[in-house]
Amino acid sequence: MSSRFYSSASGYDAGILFSNLLATIVVLVLWCLLWWFFVKKLGFKGRVRWLIYGLTCFPYTTGFTLMALIFSRWPVWAELRQAKKDLKACQDERDALQKQVERNVDYIRKANLEVQRLQGQLISK
Incomplete structure (x- = not known):
């Protein structure tokens, strides 16, 4: 009787294990996609993007990566400053x-x- 109990329990455990594994994979894929687009929106490119993406996929390094992102200069801000300078130059040119x-x-x-x-002088003459 005990062998039947373990065989049926192992089948039940395999189903739970498979569903947990599938849910974990789905959550990890969504987590990675979220970070991929977040880092992309910040303006990081190339190796830096891959480094940040790789570090945020691991739970123990995500906190450190967030702190690094908070205190680092984002390329988006540099682009924004350059766009504001260009806008000011265009406005000055428009005003001129x-x-x-x-x-x-x-x-x-x-x-x-x-x-x-x-014409008035010609007409009056």
Whole structure:
């Protein structure tokens, strides 16, 4: 009787073991995908991305990796600073062009007034 009990229990244990193994694999895949996209959004590329990704896949190194990410400079911020500098340069160029357009409009108005004045003189003669 004891052999039947163990054989049926081992079959039951195998089913639980398989479902636990499958659930663990699914959770690990989701965890790895989450970290992959998180590190990608931070702007890390190449070897650094793979290093961070590899370190976050292991439970004991995830905390240290998070601290390293918190205190490190993210490439996204460097890109943002450069984009702000480029935007400022574009705005300055736009303002300079706007001033030039305003000067040209004033010049055209003055020229039109002069043309009208000269036309008035020709008509009166």
